[in-house]
Amino acid sequence: MFDKSQLMRGTLEGCILKVITMKPTYGYEIMEKLVCHGFDDVREGTIYPLLVRLEKKKLITSETKPSPLGPSRKYYTITQNGSEMLNSFTAYWDSISKAVKSIMGSEDE
Amino acid sequence: MSNLLKKLRKENNENDKLLSKENDQLMTNMVVYLRHSNLCDYDIEVIRRELFGMVYEAQLRGESSDMVIGENYKGFCEELMNSGRQKSFYEKFLQVAYIIIVGTGALFAIELIFSGFLLELFVHGNIYMSISIGLLVSTALMIAGSLAVYWFITKYAFELSGKGLTRYELFFIIGFAIYFTGLIIIKFFLDDIRLFEINVFIPLIIFASSYLLVKMLGERITDRIAGSRN
Numbered sequence: 001m002f003d004k005s006q007l008m009r010g011t012l013e014g015c016i017l018k019v020i021t022m023k024p025t026y027g028y029e030i031m032e033k034l035v036c037h038g039f040d041d042v043r044e045g046t047i048y049p050l051l052v053r054l055e056k057k058k059l060i061t062s063e064t065k066p067s068p069l070g071p072s073r074k075y076y077t078i079t080q081n082g083s084e085m086l087n088s089f090t091a092y093w094d095s096i097s098k099a100v101k102s103i104m105g106s107e108d109e
Numbered sequence: 110m111s112n113l114l115k116k117l118r119k120e121n122n123e124n125d126k127l128l129s130k131e132n133d134q135l136m137t138n139m140v141v142y143l144r145h146s147n148l149c150d151y152d153i154e155v156i157r158r159e160l161f162g163m164v165y166e167a168q169l170r171g172e173s174s175d176m177v178i179g180e181n182y183k184g185f186c187e188e189l190m191n192s193g194r195q196k197s198f199y200e201k202f203l204q205v206a207y208i209i210i211v212g213t214g215a216l217f218a219i220e221l222i223f224s225g226f227l228l229e230l231f232v233h234g235n236i237y238m239s240i241s242i243g244l245l246v247s248t249a250l251m252i253a254g255s256l257a258v259y260w261f262i263t264k265y266a267f268e269l270s271g272k273g274l275t276r277y278e279l280f281f282i283i284g285f286a287i288y289f290t291g292l293i294i295i296k297f298f299l300d301d302i303r304l305f306e307i308n309v310f311i312p313l314i315i316f317a318s319s320y321l322l323v324k325m326l327g328e329r330i331t332d333r334i335a336g337s338r339n
Contacts, residue, residue, distance in 0.1 A: 052193055
């Protein structure tokens with residue numbers, strides 16, 4: 001059975017950066033957006049360690065704001081470095097997804 | 110403890126009261142397991158506050174914690190351990206030094222009280238205390254034992270909270286019984302072998318000043334980390 005966690009881990013960071021680019025957002029909302037676009041297995045707990053890592057690498061910053069549900073929420077915004085990382089992820093993804101599609105679509109030699 | 114760390118810990122302790130019993134147990138297990146890592150205390154409390162937010166909002170939505178975090182809580186904590194800022198060698202050294210100084214100081218104070226030294230001091234004005242092999246060996250074993258207990262409880266936090274008597278708890282109980290018996294035997298047989306006498310104020314001054322120094326250095330690091338987070 002194919003272990004999809006490795007593939008997920010490699011692509012989720014780029015997708016999270018893209019979601020954060022759209023507007024300042026928080027963990028649960030990021031998760032909902034990803035699920036909406038087809039990442040069915042993603043939970044808030046899946047992306048929280050990635051958000052910690054992205055913040056540590058200074059690709060995103062955070063600000064705590066009050067929430068209607070009770071505890072304060074951390075809202076994330078992308079940094080300049082994060083935008084550059086997203087651009088290079090997008091370029092790399094375009095080239096690698098073409099290569100994968102090409103191999104998967106080819107007939108047996 | 111740094112004031113910022115104290116304040117955050119107090120806020121987290123208050124927040125925990127809002128959680129259901131199951132969620133509170135889960136949070137406790139995760140935080141104890143995180144203490145096994147190389148993350149610093151302040152970062153663990155920051156993570157604790159953020160995890161509380163996730164778990165509590167899920168609780169308010171009527172969702173269970175495994176819908177938010179997944180079923181592999183240990184794996185989740187390990188991801189956090191790998192993602193966060195790791196303690197430097199200097200921070201680890203300060204932490205171990207703090208434990209050794211506080212542990213040794215406390216055991217020395219206990220020895221002062223129970224060895225009859227205080228009686229000697231107040232009745233005969235004798236400020237010299239005998240240091241035996243038994244005292245040195247038992248102190249070293251007690252410090253090592255405390256560190257081992259801390260390591261075991263944090264590493265097996267999830268396994269130890271299982272229902273009924275788990276094999277980890279059984280191992281802990283048997284191990285502790287053997288260790289404690291060994292400690293008593295060592296103290297009994299080696300306590301009479303006196304090595305030297307020491308003016309009791311010398312170790313007291315050394316313990317007090319090194320405790321203050323290590324505490325101040327540790328607080329400085331915590332304040333620097335907290336300042337960079339806020």
